[in-house]
Each structure stands twice: as structure tokens, then as C-alpha cells.
Amino acid sequence: MDFFAQIIINGILLGAIYALISIGLNLIFGVIKIVNFAHGEFLMIGMYLTFLLFSQSGIDPYLSIPIVFVLLFVLGILIHKIILQPLLGKAEFNILLTTAGLGIVFQNLALMFFKSDYRVIQTSYSAAKIELFGTLVSVSRLGAFIVAILAAVILYFVLMKTRIGMDIRAVSQDPEAAVLMGINDKKIFTITFGLGVGLVGIAAAIITPIYYIFPTVGESFSTISFIVVVLGGLGSFHGALIGGFIIGIVEAIGGIISSAEWARVFSLLIFLFILFVRPSGIMGKNARV
């Protein structure tokens, strides 16, 4: 029984991380309708930033959350303004491939500056574990869980209660009507892209104590966040959370039963199944898109 509880708790903790990584991707798709293939690479950049802040200035990953968030927010805004905005409204193809091209650029920038070495940061709590519901839980994973939930809650309130959040939701629901109501859609797109990338920055900061950092670290997270997002429903806020937890638990169970690779194959099969049966995802509104 304890063993089972351990797996479920591990899955939930992992799921929160996946959810936080995916929310940014989902926000960008929901509002701008861009599938951002450089998503994992933004995560990788965030992880290296956290690593640099820690190794150069000794800033704890948790303290660097706001710094990484702001830096990636600005990076996202710049990328959107300079590269993606001019392509909006033209061939969908080209935007997709441009983000894939951006991914190549970021990966190789990292490779140039940091080489392909695996980096790791050692904090005082890296190996610490505490007892929770009769199971042992790693402190850094628990911390990541708490931050992910907090970030999701804050984002939810920003989207629901603030002016900018309402503008974002309006543009997401009906861009033309939103423009007619006096909302500057270009500004909203830019801010949303920045916000989406910034959220990945938060995720990057909290997973840096847990995972190795290397130039292609984003790839596997990219795939997972696509799975999570489609599972929950592209463009659905709650969907990303639910999808994150489902995939987290599936991977935790699969990792115990067989190997991590089979667990991934299994998640991908679930992903394809959901895509065929219910392409709008579990929480999506439209049955067909």
C-alpha cells in the first residue's frame, strides 16, 4: 500500500512540473494559435540562466524565479516582435517551421557556450527528503510542486480578474470582436507570448535542482508538454493541469512497471488515442477543430 502511495505521490509531484511547463505552451496556442516548437528550448535557456545565477552569484534557484521569469518574459517579447509577428496571418506552415528553426538556433547557442557537458547544481536541500503521508518525498520535488501550483493559481487570477487577463481572454475567444471593442490585439499577442515564455522560465528555475542541464534537455520536455497539452485540450487552462497530472502518474507507474522509454511510448500512445477520439482534448470545448 505504501509502495502504491509512493508511486501516486511521485506521479502527482511530477505532474505538477509537467503542468507548469505546459501551461505556457497552451497559453500561446490558445491565444495566438501558434504551436511553439521552440518551447523546450526556452525551458533549456531558463535552466542555464538559473545555473549561471547559482554558480556565478550564488543565488538560490528559488530566489532566481522572478529574475528568470522577467528575463524570459523579455526574451519572449523580443522574439515575438522581431521574428514571429511579421509571419502572423500568413502560412501556418512557416510559423511552425520558424519556431522549429528557433529551436535549432537556441540549442546550438547553448552548445557553443556551454559545450555538451551535463551540468548540475548542488543545493543544501538537493538530497534532502521528508516524510509525507507515510512516504518519503524529495524536498526539491515538493518545492517544485508548491511553486507550480502557486504559479498556476496566480496565472488563473491574472487571467480572470485583471484587465490584461480579460483582454487576453477576449482575444483568445474572438480576435475580431476583441479588436472592435478597442483591444490592441498585437499588443496582447506580444504580451501573451512573453507570458508563456516567462512561465516556462519559472518551470525552468524550479526543475534545475532536479534535472541535469544540457543543450538538448528541452527536447524531451517539449514532447511531454505537447502530449500534456493535447491530452488536456489545446488552449484550455484547466486541461493543461489535468493533462500534466495524468501524464505524471502514467510515467510514474510506467517507470516502475517497465522502463522509462516504455512509459514514454505508453504516454505517446495515449496521446494518439486522445487525438483520434477527442482531438479537442479532455477539457476542450469544441469536439472538432
Place this chain on the structure above:
Amino acid sequence: MKKIMEYKTWIGLAILFALIYWLPLPIYILHVIILTLLYAFMGTAWNLLCGYGGQLSLGYAAFTGMGAYTTLLLYRSFDLSPWLGMLLGGILSTLLMAVIAYPCFRFGIRGPYFTLASIAVAEILRDVLTTLRELTGGSLGLSLPYHPTNFWIFQFDGKKEYYLIILLFWLIAIFIVKNLKRLKYYLIAIREDEDAAAALGISVNKTLLCAALISAFLTSIGGAFYVQYFRYIDPDSIAGIGLSVSIALISVVGGTSTLFGPSIGALILVPISEYLRLSFGAKFAGLHLLIYGVLLIVTIRFLPDGIISLFSRKRLRRKNDETKKQSETKVERGNANE
């Protein structure tokens, strides 16, 4: 007049290819030419479904992987000639494509959803290849036992034979895509307006499926050539997302839904990437791909119809005007409906 121009182009190409064969070119140059033709071949195959049909797939590495591993494993285990293995791999790839494409087209999975599904299939295949360590050697890869200069087992000492074979493959692909006129028109009609195409009596699913199967088969042949030529494969390089993205980017940069677009993309990008790798690869790891990525983004930004649009500016402008007119009428129609 157009016919004469066409013949001139073909004769020019024939002379060029013959020169490449007869001239004593340095081995490295010949290697780059073979690579260019390989990517041109795979890009042409990709273009059929993804360019003409407008269904962006970023999972074609599934078929190169399928073709390469089928050919190699059958040769290693049963001494089966790679020529036959290649055909079997092609058939398996076609089946794989049918399994994924049929439900996609049947359930109307389009746009980014189709792209994601294609990536998922390629990732599944890569994971399976990595996991079946006893059979495939896992991520360490698998090499082809060396028995040079034998046509039946598709191994040669020099590069000229490989050059002739891939040239032939490329010509066959071009010939197929050139002569599937009806299919191409149907595909373009579906890409531009699926409902209108269906209303005109085009069977949307059947057309897309047909294009998908042909293009998967050809891509798989490309994968089989890859393993015979390089004599070594591993799941990441032959079935990874990197190869899928390269095939797509080469085609888009060259110009999709044109006969020679992907080949022009390969002709420009492959030598550039090889040159950059040679000059910077050793000293600054990553720099060559970085420059490559920037080039791609810039090309897509400023030549959204691909490099080929530079050669056919006039025709393209006329086409754009027409589509603009069409979309205007569509808007009017839309307003009338409201």
C-alpha cells in the same frame, strides 16, 4: 515554347549529371552531391503530401527509420539483399503511414494536430528502436557489415555507384511527382478549400491517403539508401525529430508544392550546411547549425514561398493576384451569408 524550354532544362541537367560522373571530382565534393540528391529525393517525397496536400508532417523520420532498420536488420539476420529489404521496408512504411494517416484524415485531424500526431508516431518508433536493445543495439546504433563492391548486396567501394543510384532514385521521384497530375490538382484543391473540393466530387480522404502512402514509400527508400551509404545508423539520427525537421525545412526553404522546390532547397542548404560543418564544426561545436538555423529563419521570413519563387516571380505574382481575388470573393460570400 514552354515545351522547348523544358527540353532545354532537361538536356542541361543531363549534361551536368554526366559531367559529375565523368569528371574526377574530389571524393568529398561527390559526397556532398550524393547527400544533396538524397535530401532532394526525400524532400520531393515529403512535398507530395505536405506541400501539395498542405498537411504539415514533422514525422517523416519514422519512415526513413523504418526503411533503414528493416533493410539493415534483414540483411544482418537473413542475408537478405538490401534491394529486397528496401522494398519490404517501403511496404512496412506504407502500412505504418496507413495506420496513422487513415484515422487522421478520417477524423478530420488537420493543421497543428496532424503535425503533432506525425511527431508522436516518429517518437514512438524511435523509442521502440532505442528500447529493443538486443535487436537494434539501442542508442549505440548498428553498423552494416562491410562486403564491398557487389551490386546484389548494394555495397560499393567508390562513391560513383552510390551517386548513380541516388540520382536514379531522385529522377524516379521527380518523374512520379511530375506525372501524378490529377492527384496533384486534387491535393491542391483540398489544400485551398477542403469543403469546396469535396463538393466538386473529390474524395478527400482517398486523395490524401494516396499521396501519403506514395510519399511514405519513397521516404522509406531514402532511409534504406542512407544505411547502405553511411553503413551505420542509430535511432536518433535516422528516426529522430532532427531529420524530420531537416526534410521539412529543406522543402519549405526551396519552395513547397512545386516540382523542383525541395530539390532546390537541398541544392542550396545541404552544401551550405556541409561547408559550415567542415569549417566550424571542429572548432566551435554548434556554430554551423546555429548559422544554418538563422539562415532558415531569414529565408522563411523574406521568401515565404521559398527560394524557387525567385526564379518564377512573375508567374507567382500572377498566382497571388488570383488567390487574392478569390479570397476577396470568399469574404464577400461570407458577408452575404451573415
